[in-house]
Amino acid sequence: MKKKPVKDLDYVKLYSEKLKENNSLFKQQKILIESQLEGSRSIFKNMFFKNNFKENARKYLKDIGLLK
Amino acid sequence: MQKGYKIENKTIILNKELTQLDVFVKDFLDILKKYLDYLVVSGFVSISTGRTRGTEDIDIITPLMEKNKFKEFFLDLQRNNFWCYQGDNYEDVYEYIKELNNIRFARINEMFPNIEFIPFDKSNKIKDFEFSHPQKIKIKDFEFKIPPIEFEILYKEIILGSDKDIADALHLRTFFSDLIKEERFKEYKNIIK
Numbered sequence: 616m617k618k619k620p621v622k623d624l625d626y627v628k629l630y631s632e633k634l635k636e637n638n639s640l641f642k643q644q645k646i647l648i649e650s651q652l653e654g655s656r657s658i659f660k661n662m663f664f665k666n667n668f669k670e671n672a673r674k675y676l677k678d679i680g681l682l683k
Numbered sequence: 684m685q686k687g688y689k690i691e692n693k694t695i696i697l698n699k700e701l702t703q704l705d706v707f708v709k710d711f712l713d714i715l716k717k718y719l720d721y722l723v724v725s726g727f728v729s730i731s732t733g734r735t736r737g738t739e740d741i742d743i744i745t746p747l748m749e750k751n752k753f754k755e756f757f758l759d760l761q762r763n764n765f766w767c768y769q770g771d772n773y774e775d776v777y778e779y780i781k782e783l784n785n786i787r788f789a790r791i792n793e794m795f796p797n798i799e800f801i802p803f804d805k806s807n808k809i810k811d812f813e814f815s816h817p818q819k820i821k822i823k824d825f826e827f828k829i830p831p832i833e834f835e836i837l838y839k840e841i842i843l844g845s846d847k848d849i850a851d852a853l854h855l856r857t858f859f860s861d862l863i864k865e866e867r868f869k870e871y872k873n874i875i876k
Contacts, residue, residue: 627734627850631857634733638685641699644735648702651737655795668792669766676794682768 687733687858694819694826695862697732701823704796705731708741709825711788711798714763718756721745721828722814724801725843728829729851731822732858736847740787740799744814747804753777764791809838812874832859833867837875 634640663671676682685698701709708727715721725742748756757773768787770776779786780802789797803810813830820829829835832855839852856863 623846624850624853627853628857630735631733631854635687635858635860638687638698641687641697641733644733645700645702647735648704648730648737652703652796655737655739656793659794660792663794664792669771672794673768676768 690862694821695732695859697820697822699733699822701825704738704741705822705825707790707796708798708827710763711741711743711760711765712827714759714765715743715745715756717759718752719745719748720814722817723827723829724813724835725839726847726851728835729854731820732855734851734854736850739795740797742799742801744801744803744810746814747783747802748780750777750781753780760788765789766791768797809842809875813838831867831871833863834871834875836863837868837871841872841875 630640634644659672660668663675673682687699688695688697690696704727708723708731712721712723722744723741724744726736726738727741730736730738754773754777757767757776760767761771765788767776768789769779776786783802783804785799785801787797787799789795801810803814805811813834816831816834817828818831819826821827830838836852836855839848839855
């Protein structure tokens with residue numbers, strides 16, 4: 616009998632085992648990756664697009680310590 | 684139904700469609716390849732091969748570039764709708780490169796995803812090793828280079844070691860279990876430690 620997944624890493628392993636044998640799971644992964652990208656695009660466009668995107672983005676990056 | 688990947692002429696062929704993230708990396712590499720060799724490392728290696736998690740940056744290592752070449756590369760990126768977090772002037776941004784500091788590029792009017800562009804020189808033995816032992820990988824017409832799978836796994840387990848990295852390493856160990864050569868772990872461990 617197969618062990619039931621109990622921890623996050625068990626799920627990672629199970630998914631990777633299935634994906635190795637069945638490429639149709641890549642379709643689900645594509646949806647997840649692209650929805651995350653759309654989400655972050657929309658957040659930052661709304662945050663910075665009022666005037667100058669680059670100027671506002673750099674100010675934000677300095678504030679959070681990602682830019683010196 | 685097909686398997687997740689196959690091997691052809693030592694290249695890993697992933698049986699999947701390109702995601703928007705793959706296309707972003709492809710567009711950047713299409714420009715970079717004209718000027719310099721590279722290696723895509725870290726999170727994108729796991730995500731492009733099926734790990735189900737989001738990411739904000741794609742790490743690309745490159746040997747230290749001389750200034751004139753950097754100028755051409757930087758202007759080419761700008762012409763093709765990329766912007767650099769660190770500045771709009773190549774001379775200002777080159778100051779980061781020559782000090783081996785990372786810089787980031789994104790598409791115009793976007794902040795994420797971004798490319799973390801990581802220059803290195805020969806003094807960095809780990810980066811120099813992985814760079815000189817590339818593994819080719821292909822999704823449709825997008826071919827790119829990554830470190831040997833065993834090296835990437837060990838780097839995530841030994842050097843990085845966060846929960847996210849351990850999960851990435853487990854994904855690679857499982858997904859590429861037919862490809863992995865155990866003896867390489869011993870060899871690579873000596874380089875990484």
